[in-house]
Amino acid sequence: MSESAQVAQPRLEHVTCASRSGLHRMAYWEWGDPANDRVLLCVHGLTRSGRDFDHLARALQGEYRVICPDVAGRGRSDWLIDPANYIVPQYVSDMVTLLARVQARQVDWVGTSMGGLIGMVLAGAVAASPARRPDRGAWGLGHAADIPLGRMVFNDIGPALDLDGLSRIADYVGEDRQFKDFSDAVAYVxxxxxxxxxxxxxGWAELTEHVFNEQDGQWVKHYDLRLAQPFASQTPDALAGAEKVLWRAWDHLPGPVLVLRGQDSDILPEPIAQEMLKRNSQARCVEFAGVGHAPTLRSADQIAAVRSFLLA
Known part of the structure; x- marks a missing residue:
């Protein structure tokens, strides 16, 4: 039994979400007081799981109800009927459903890679929705659909989508790798x-134990390999269009922003990080030496950077 299994563990919950093809259940891991209406939502990267945030959640569960979903198609969540729905707009919709379930007074966000993109798109939608919604006149009592987004942490991701970095990730997303021994799965990760x-x-064993499952004597990936299909089909034109949406969202984020960056990252180049700071006066950046894509938010210095920002 690993050391992590001997300390505080999260509660596993589920929420039912909808896609164009039907309903699916999204699992989420919950830490802290379930009655706490101050929520920290932590969303993982493309092929990872909500358990990536165990160390961060343990450090913040005294101040927050920390909620770490397994995005659809990963971990304990259902696989989608149609793999074409493995896209950010669907994930945003699922997060809106989750936030309606938890009824938070305040929602702060930590998003690693894909999780940051989901948060950025969601924040852009929240910022735009009041202006687009018809006026209810004198009887309007505010916008009940608004989500109380507060501080946001973007872990090694920004509005610019680097095609070379994305291609590197795409190379292994759809690989059907199976291992007889857990140690071989660790070596692969x-x-x-x-x-x-x-x-x-x-550390590497803990980074592996929730992204490989044991099935019939083999260790297999925890996610639906079909999620690689929409990811791999991205064209330069589609990425350019997505970047416009993301930059627009970035320019109108509602509150303070922390950007985390691995100094060797091929997903968030340093010039892009600087442009992000230039365009959003509420943003600041912390870099970690010896790290690429992406900081795992497990080490003391990475946890401290997030904690001090969120609780400032």
Missing amino acids: RSTSAGFGPHDEQ
């Missing part, structure tokens, strides 16, 4: 996730 930076053997 270590090789494909070198950008996570240095970790000890226990």
